[in-house]
Amino acid sequence: MGNMEQFLSMGGYAGFIWPAFGIVLIVMAFLWIASMRSWRKSEQALASLRQHRRQRGDIEE
Amino acid sequence: MSIHYFANPARFTRLAGRIQPWAGGLTAVLLLIGLYMALVEAPADYQQGDTVRIMFVHVPAAWMAMFCYTFLAVASAVALIWRHPLADLAAKASAPIGASFTFLALVTGSIWGKPMWGTWWVWDARLTSVLILFFLYLGYMALWEAIEDGQKAGKAAAVLALVGAVNVPIIKFSVDWWNTLHQPASVLRMDGPAIHSSMLWPLLIMALAFKAYFVTLLLARMRMELNLRRIRAMRLAERTS
Amino acid sequence: MFQGRDIACERGERRIFTGLNFTVAPGQALVLQGPNGCGKTSLIRIAATLLKAADGALTWNGIDVAENPEGHRANLHYIGHQDAVKGALSVRENIAMWARIRATTDDQTEAAMAAFDIAHLADTPTQYLSAGQHRRTALARLVASPAKLWLLDEPTVSLDQAGTACLQQAIAAHRAKNGMVMAATHIELGLDDAQILQLQPQLMTL
Amino acid sequence: MNIFLAIITRDLLLAVRQGGATFLALVFFLLTVTLFPLGIGPEPAILARVAPGVLWVAALLAAMLSLDRLFQADFEDGSLEQLTLSGLPISLIVLAKIITHWLTTGLPLLLAAPVLAILLNMDNEGFAALLLTMLIGTPALSLIGAIGAALTLTVRRGGVLLSLLVLPLYIPVLIFGVSGIDAAVHGLNAKPHLLLLAALTVAAIPLCPWAAAAAVKLSLE
Incomplete structure (x- = not known):
């Protein structure tokens, strides 16, 4: 596992490189999840609103 | 095909629905390849050692910071001039993505700076102008939030985006000028020697991965904004009927 | 002759009215009627070019207003919900100031x-005036500087009977000089001979 | 032209009657500058070194604080829509208001700056440059600020938002203004700095009223 350790140590700069890549991935993942979640939520809200109107027999758009 | 061809929200939703999964998949694949190349395959720099690997996220993030602002400004111009109904949604949707990349460019630049300059932050021309760009993004998003009427907010934000776009080069120039006047005593230039192809490839792949990420999130966020707009219209109709 | 053809209005992503036509000839008055929310204020603001019509065109003597909006604005007086009266200035200063700006x-x-x-x-500085006196100061703008078209949005709000009478006389004098009036009002303004434009609340269709 | 002058005289008259704004901007300027020696110590050499920057930053903040009233009062009482009906293009109305803003804040700050420069022990060589950069630069502050003021017109308590929008746009003015004084203090040629600052102001004269007018039109609708 010497190779792995060497890889993880990043030539002694592990303390800089891993946090840099880590924060990039965390921020990107966070924004991804937040965007997708709010998009799905909006789809659901729209669908339920439409169904509600159909049940009442309103003219659809 | 006129500019209004894709203005039809239904057509846009259909098209976006088809593109979005592919863009999402492409993002994942490119990101994995890019990370592998950046962290494993690329050689350490003879001068900067392994820290040079930070460049593979820092530089594409900085590119994206600029790219998103350009996109935002162009979309705003389209919204103002042609009143394209999707353009201000595109501008609004791109702002948080651009702001995130700008933030990442700042943070990774700072982390890279510590081993390079021996300090977390120097008022280097590039970091400084990226910092100001970050403020521009924040102002743009705050203005959208502050005005309640969606249409008014869109137009006001578009005016701000264009004013900002005119200012970005001026700010960049003034910061460069300021930096040459106050050159810090010992700064290692980041540019280094001409870039080797073993470094160019991971850089390009990461840049492409970020682009695909942008497209995926842009489409998702635009669809969300469209849905919210429809919901609001339906609620308004309910109130008045 | 001031005309509007096929005027449509959208407020807050909502259609308020469509296909509205009106004509005001010299010496004539047009009274807008209809329930709250039917777009009387919006129509008057559209006529003043303060609001953009979603569709249709305004013409002045047959020429499209959009060709010279500044010229059109200089031809009209608009009395809206707000008085545009500065409390720090006296009544005379307020009226004279607007006359100068016109x-x-x-x-x-x-x-x-x-x-x-x-x-x-x-x-007297207008900050010491009552609401009715405040309103009179605002209305005095109409007389202080001549303009062919008066656009009045509920001009009698907070006026007493005497004040309303003053306004009636001013309107009559204005029309005698071939002036035009377009007004949204619930109160009789001596405009028996005026045309009536009835605005209907729109049925909502998305 | 008559209407243009009438609007300026009206705004000046109102500024005189209501008072306050100019006085407050000046006091704010004075107070902010006073805080710096208290914060960083009274050593004359250090104060002289930071004087140009401190003066410009304080002037910038003072100019910005008075911005949110630029259109707000007229917007609230309906005067702004009456002004747009004067027959003058909205961009010229905006320009008239910008000129008044400069006369009631930029000019007083410019006149007060030398006094504060003495308090900060600024080198004598810098005085002419200080006055010149402020003379050329403060109009740009009013011009650029007008856009922010117009954009935040319909926002309740828009003051904080206004500063977020406007301060980044002020950075070039700050940089060229301070570097001009610095050059003069160090016996270098201040001309290129002044020319750049002038270019900025000249470019802002047609562009800013136009953009601010678009924003004003929006908020009136």
């Missing part, structure tokens, strides 16, 4: 104050 050559400030019976308040 580039009036012969200043009718004194006549305007007489017409609305506020001459005795001429030197």
